[in-house]
Amino acid sequence: MIPLSKPYITEETERLVLDVLRSGQLARGPYTEQLEKRFAHIAGVSHAVALSSGTAALEVAMVTALSPGDTVITSPFTFAATLNAAIRAGLTVIFADIADDFTLDPDAVAAAITSRTRALVPVHLYGCAANMPSLASLAATHGLTIVEDACQAVGATVDGRPVGSWGIGCFSLYATKNVAAGEGGVVTTDDPDLAGAIRVFANQGMRAPYEYAAVGTNHRITDLQSAIALPQLDHLDTLTAIRRDNAARLSAGLTGIPGLVLPVVPPGRTHVFHQYTVRVTAEARIARDALRGELARAGITTGVYYPRPVFEYRPYAECPQVVVSDVPSARRASKEVLSLPVFPGLSPTELDRIVDIVRRLLG
Numbered sequence: 338m339i340p341l342s343k344p345y346i347t348e349e350t351e352r353l354v355l356d357v358l359r360s361g362q363l364a365r366g367p368y369t370e371q372l373e374k375r376f377a378h379i380a381g382v383s384h385a386v387a388l389s390s391g392t393a394a395l396e397v398a399m400v401t402a403l404s405p406g407d408t409v410i411t412s413p414f415t416f417a418a419t420l421n422a423a424i425r426a427g428l429t430v431i432f433a434d435i436a437d438d439f440t441l442d443p444d445a446v447a448a449a450i451t452s453r454t455r456a457l458v459p460v461h462l463y464g465c466a467a468n469m470p471s472l473a474s475l476a477a478t479h480g481l482t483i484v485e486d487a488c489q490a491v492g493a494t495v496d497g498r499p500v501g502s503w504g505i506g507c508f509s510l511y512a513t514k515n516v517a518a519g520e521g522g523v524v525t526t527d528d529p530d531l532a533g534a535i536r537v538f539a540n541q542g543m544r545a546p547y548e549y550a551a552v553g554t555n556h557r558i559t560d561l562q563s564a565i566a567l568p569q570l571d572h573l574d575t576l577t578a579i580r581r582d583n584a585a586r587l588s589a590g591l592t593g594i595p596g597l598v599l600p601v602v603p604p605g606r607t608h609v610f611h612q613y614t615v616r617v618t619a620e621a622r623i624a625r626d627a628l629r630g631e632l633a634r635a636g637i638t639t640g641v642y643y644p645r646p647v648f649e650y651r652p653y654a655e656c657p658q659v660v661v662s663d664v665p666s667a668r669r670a671s672k673e674v675l676s677l678p679v680f681p682g683l684s685p686t687e688l689d690r691i692v693d694i695v696r697r698l699l700g
């Protein structure tokens with residue numbers, strides 16, 4: 338069975354983890370400090386704060402930069418974490434539809450902005466950077482904060498500028514992400530006061546031991562997780578290049594099949610292929626879910642991210658902070674998308690096998 342993801346674990350990882358175990362310092366140690374330095378560099382900012390998860394990163398960013406009752410605009414085509422974080426931060430969430438690249442459509446965002454809007458929360462979905470120049474210009478015009486859900490997009494750029502530097506960057510180190518520590522997250526920012534507030538909030542509101550500056554919580558990471566992530570950050574350029582090569586090999590093999598729309602990378606943006614996601618449209622020989630079943634029988638794991646607009650589940654329908662809207666593009670995408678394996682550990686033979694089987698089923 339070809340899986341959909343596999344973490345990059347080497348002898349170097351084992352050595353670093355063992356080093357943490359033997360040091361006796363399982364948390365707040367030197368590897369977390371290194372992780373933060375490395376992440377700030379990758380996101381092109383001066384501050385990075387490592388936390389317990391991507392969800393924690395989003396929640397802490399929203400709690401520290403916004404106020405309860407503020408309205409934010411985000412994508413309906415995202416993981417529940419984006420929405421959960423905003424709800425837990427006391428925000429009201431409205432949705433703007435997505436563009437063909439699966440990320441927020443700036444025209445839809447412009448139409449959704451009201452006098453109550455305080456922030457934009459673009460999601461760099463599948464590893465494709467969102468249209469940040471347009472969103473940043475909207476944010477500047479209307480005085481909005483940007484919180485980037487970059488959980489799937491470490492290393493992606495727009496016009497040469499990394500995601501996580503256009504706004505407050507939120508990254509995930511979850512087990513299936515491009516940099517995988519099991520669990521973990523990072524917030525990136527150029528604002529030293531915000532970075533400080535995030536550190537304080539995520540550490541029980543303590544500025545120094547038992548000196549409480551705010552009501553906080555515990556969203557700390559451990560040094561074990563940082564040790565797992567570090568070698569992946571060291572090799573991030575190479576690992577991302579392999580993802581892009583794998584995506585190019587899939588696209589070369591899958592081109593020209595009726596009803597199969599291949600991923601596109603909009604001009605000026607880079608894609609780090611957290612997922613390689615195709616659309617299976619009504620013209621395809623078999624339906625998306627049937628194709629998915631056949632691929633599973635042939636030993637190929639696939640994913641559907643995401644099967645519905647995120648607000649279309651009962652807990653959100655019943656939540657007064659969630660304002661539902663009409664999002665036809667997201668709705669269509671949820672019925673068409675299919676993610677194929679693209680992780681760096683795939684062999685050329687495995688990639689060709691994926692191509693051959695999809696061709697046989699759809700060609």
Ligand SMILES: *Cc1c(COP(=O)(O)O)cnc(C)c1O
Nearest residue numbers: 390391392416418488509510511
């Ligand atoms: C993974 C993910 C998150 C949450 O990250 P965790 O580390 O799992 O908490 C948030 N948003 C998106 C788009 C994600 O893919």
